[in-house]
Amino acid sequence: MGKLTAKSVLPPGSYYFSGDEAVAEGAIAARCGYCAGYPITPATETLERLSVRFGEVGAVFMQMEDEIASACSCIGASWAGAKAMTITSGPGFSLMQEAIGYAVFTETPMVLVDAQRSGPSTGQATRVGSGDIMQAKWGSHGDYQTIALSPWSVQELYDQTINAFNLAERFRVPVFVMAEEATAHLHERIEVGADVELFNREKKPGAPPFGTEEADGVPPMPAFGDGEKLLITGSTHDEWGVRKITHPDIHQRLVTRLHQKILNRSQEIIKYDGYYLDDAQVAVVCYGFTARSALFAVEQLRGEGKKIGVLRLKTLWPFAGELIKDTGSRVGKIFVPEMNMGQVAGEVRKYALCDVVSYGQVTGEIIHPRTIMEQLRRLV
Amino acid sequence: MVREMEKYLRPGIGVTTYCPGCGEAILQGLILRAIDELKLNMDEMLFVSGIGCAAWIPSPYFYADTLHTLHGRTIAFATGAKMVNPKLKVMVVSGDGDLADIGGNHLIHGARRNMDMTVICANNQNYGMTGGQVCATTPKGALTMTTHGGNPFRPFDLCRLVKAAGAVYVARYAVTQPMAMIRGIKKALQTEGFAFIEAVTPCPVQFGRRNRLGKPAEMLKDLMSRCVSEEKAETLSAEELKDKIITGEL
Numbered sequence: 106m107g108k109l110t111a112k113s114v115l116p117p118g119s120y121y122f123s124g125d126e127a128v129a130e131g132a133i134a135a136r137c138g139y140c141a142g143y144p145i146t147p148a149t150e151t152l153e154r155l156s157v158r159f160g161e162v163g164a165v166f167m168q169m170e171d172e173i174a175s176a177c178s179c180i181g182a183s184w185a186g187a188k189a190m191t192i193t194s195g196p197g198f199s200l201m202q203e204a205i206g207y208a209v210f211t212e213t214p215m216v217l218v219d220a221q222r223s224g225p226s227t228g229q230a231t232r233v234g235s236g237d238i239m240q241a242k243w244g245s246h247g248d249y250q251t252i253a254l255s256p257w258s259v260q261e262l263y264d265q266t267i268n269a270f271n272l273a274e275r276f277r278v279p280v281f282v283m284a285e286e287a288t289a290h291l292h293e294r295i296e297v298g299a300d301v302e303l304f305n306r307e308k309k310p311g312a313p314p315f316g317t318e319e320a321d322g323v324p325p326m327p328a329f330g331d332g333e334k335l336l337i338t339g340s341t342h343d344e345w346g347v348r349k350i351t352h353p354d355i356h357q358r359l360v361t362r363l364h365q366k367i368l369n370r371s372q373e374i375i376k377y378d379g380y381y382l383d384d385a386q387v388a389v390v391c392y393g394f395t396a397r398s399a400l401f402a403v404e405q406l407r408g409e410g411k412k413i414g415v416l417r418l419k420t421l422w423p424f425a426g427e428l429i430k431d432t433g434s435r436v437g438k439i440f441v442p443e444m445n446m447g448q449v450a451g452e453v454r455k456y457a458l459c460d461v462v463s464y465g466q467v468t469g470e471i472i473h474p475r476t477i478m479e480q481l482r483r484l485v
Numbered sequence: 486m487v488r489e490m491e492k493y494l495r496p497g498i499g500v501t502t503y504c505p506g507c508g509e510a511i512l513q514g515l516i517l518r519a520i521d522e523l524k525l526n527m528d529e530m531l532f533v534s535g536i537g538c539a540a541w542i543p544s545p546y547f548y549a550d551t552l553h554t555l556h557g558r559t560i561a562f563a564t565g566a567k568m569v570n571p572k573l574k575v576m577v578v579s580g581d582g583d584l585a586d587i588g589g590n591h592l593i594h595g596a597r598r599n600m601d602m603t604v605i606c607a608n609n610q611n612y613g614m615t616g617g618q619v620c621a622t623t624p625k626g627a628l629t630m631t632t633h634g635g636n637p638f639r640p641f642d643l644c645r646l647v648k649a650a651g652a653v654y655v656a657r658y659a660v661t662q663p664m665a666m667i668r669g670i671k672k673a674l675q676t677e678g679f680a681f682i683e684a685v686t687p688c689p690v691q692f693g694r695r696n697r698l699g700k701p702a703e704m705l706k707d708l709m710s711r712c713v714s715e716e717k718a719e720t721l722s723a724e725e726l727k728d729k730i731i732t733g734e735l
Binding site for chain 1 (some may be wrong): 497570
């Protein structure tokens with residue numbers, strides 16, 4: 106229980122994986138015990154790999170009848186004691202939203218990998234997009250907080266998948282790995298170390314599974330069959346899971362705790378990388394695959410003497426508002442390139458006190474470094 | 486419920502949510518009697534239910550692990566739990582709207598996979614909790630809150646549906662057949678694989694009232710008079726079988 110160091114399942118060394126394969130191996134490294142999914146481009150290859158690899162490591166793989174069943178079965182599996190994961194893309198992510206709300210409210214740890222493709226609807230099924238960022242935050246009804254990560258490489262898909270399981274187990278919350286078609290289908294070399302840092306959910310027999318004394322606590326989580334006679338419901342409930350749907354205080358306290366258990370640990374959860382920011386007059390705030398183009402573009406422009414830096418968000422939710430506020434106070438402008446119509450730029454505007462310039466591209470293609478360079482030249 | 490069954494009930498929860506005359510309270514007792522007769526260990530059981538009146542049969546009342554899930558998704562939730570911990574004895578209890586309307590896809594896929602679980606569908610022929618709307622098991626012509634001129638569509642025969650989808654044990658009993666129902670639930674619990682019981686139950690407040698079926702006792706008597714065994718049904722003409730409910734192992 107809690108933090109532990111485990112041996113890597115893959116022998117340490119270099120591997121040449123696609124992003125989808127790296128997600129599968131990351132899940133195995135994190136000791137995922139159950140994965141359910143439904144085939145969808147561009148996430149299918151993760152399922153295909155897990156269908157083989159889970160057999161080798163003794164975990165359960167299920168191809169379900171749809172994405173709704175996939176997400177719901179993960180919740181059942183999680184309460185049966187397994188680390189659980191589902192993998193999908195936009196249309197499937199839409200179908201999973203009700204289950205995500207249920208997982209949030211019942212504090213069920215699970216990992217959802219969304220290999221984002223160009224939407225809305227069926228959109229450009231085989232092309233890249235980053236249009237699900239706000240859906241990861243607001244997709245299910247009601248007020249809630251989750252955690253969403255944004256990897257930019259195959260290595261990070263491996264590392265962040267492990268991290269996603271650790272965060273899910275630590276905070277008893279669904280955690281999203283917001284992959285993109287461009288990284289899901291990218292093949293790169295990754296390094297796998299000898300050890301892997303893990304976090305396993307805390308158990309405390311006899312303790313209430315849905316409440317803590319602290320207003321922002323994470324309760325321990327028993328499993329089915331432990332003899333705890335669990336009472337789990339998606340209705341508003343007290344710390345023992347007893348349905349309390351007409352008590353204003355109980356609902357207020359529960360929803361507030363589910364917010365605070367994440368937001369009060371923002372410092373611990375939020376990860377980012379900064380490049381060339383010390384003397385920067387313009388900061389490029391970026392994430393996912395677009396950050397690769399942005400960094401390349403900025404390095405070219407640095408060669409021309411342009412004072413531009415890069416702030417790469419590895420965590421999208423909870424949002425790095427304080428970091429953006431601080432960055433905004435030190436630069437004249439923030440530029441936000443992304444493969445949607447400005448979803449994160451809107452969030453940046455909430456915190457930055459400087460000019461925020463949004464560049465949204467929804468062509469189904471990655472944003473070329475040349476495009477970012479052209480845009481930045483206009484700003485500097 | 487009789488005192489000897491109280492040990493199976495979660496302490497501190499005294500009031501049930503059933504309307505006066507609801508047959509689901511009878512079903513609740515029959516499920517516990519079947520469990521009692523089989524001497525099953527409640528600590529090894531998992532009860533999964535969805536949304537609607539019947540979803541309240543196990544949750545919060547049964548003193549065991551209970552998972553009160555999303556509308557229609559019971560079998561998907563149960564599948565994940567069973568796959569991870571095969572030692573769990575999994576029972577799904579939910580209504581016809583939950584299992585056959587919104588959850589129909591999961592129902593047939595659970596049966597197709599032959600997931601090792603017992604599914605008890607309380608069939609009250611309408612959506613009771615939301616006020617008596619038409620559902621996939623409402624008889625053709627019946628009046629509901631959303632079919633004021635009579636239901637224009639045919640109902641599902643749930644047992645035939647689930648049997649065709651591959652369930653290894655399928656039975657239909659009415660709550661007016663308590664001994665047969667207990668025997669059926671016991672058999673379902675002892676079945677390895679997907680076992681399905683359609684429990685026909687009266688809904689006097691929402692369905693009976695609109696269709697002028699009388700008071701709860703009259704609805705129970707009517708239900709008793711309409712149940713015929715499969716053997717008997719074979720001797721009856723189509724005309725005689727009209728409005729009859731064929732019960733037994735199917």
